[in-house]
Amino acid sequence: MYGLYPIIGIKGYFYYLKLLLYMRMFDVFHADRLQKASTRLLPGQIKPEELPIEVNGHPEWPVQEILDSRLFYGRLQYKASWLAYDLDPAWYNARGFIGAPHKLKAYEAEEDLKVTEENDKAALKTRVVQRPARRKL
Numbered sequence: 089m090y091g092l093y094p095i096i097g098i099k100g101y102f103y104y105l106k107l108l109l110y111m112r113m114f115d116v117f118h119a120d121r122l123q124k125a126s127t128r129l130l131p132g133q134i135k136p137e138e139l140p141i142e143v144n145g146h147p148e149w150p151v152q153e154i155l156d157s158r159l160f161y162g163r164l165q166y167k168a169s170w171l172a173y174d175l176d177p178a179w180y181n182a183r184g185f186i187g188a189p190h191k192l193k194a195y196e197a198e199e200d201l202k203v204t205e206e207n208d209k210a211a212l213k214t215r216v217v218q219r220p221a222r223r224k225l
Contacts, residue, residue, distance in 0.1 A: 154195035
């Protein structure tokens with residue numbers, strides 16, 4: 089039963105809808121059974137999780153941002169935040185991010201900028217002292 093039915097009353101989390109006459113059912117529904125026409129949810133509703141995208145027969149989830157990277161037993165791994173999902177504490181192998189090269193490039197550019205800033209700060213703290221060459225007698 090899908091369609092646009094006007095709300096004629098609200099009592100707590102229960103909504104009274106104006107259904108068609110031939111529909112022989114109660115006209116009272118809980119908020120978790122209804123969906124607004126817009127993207128805003130009704131009180132008590134939980135946003136359903138998005139299904140992964142099928143690419144070459146394998147599920148892929150859209151990456152929002154690459155958060156961190158590490159080498160784990162010689163393998164490069166990334167920690168990522170996913171679109172429409174809560175923060176995931178797991179680390180994933182780099183080969184799993186083939187579908188998001190632009191996110192990897194953005195992360196690596198950001199990391200390069202951090203590394204050069206750290207090197208500049210370290211260079212300012214380091215004082216180079218040149219000693220005269222020793223003479224052999």
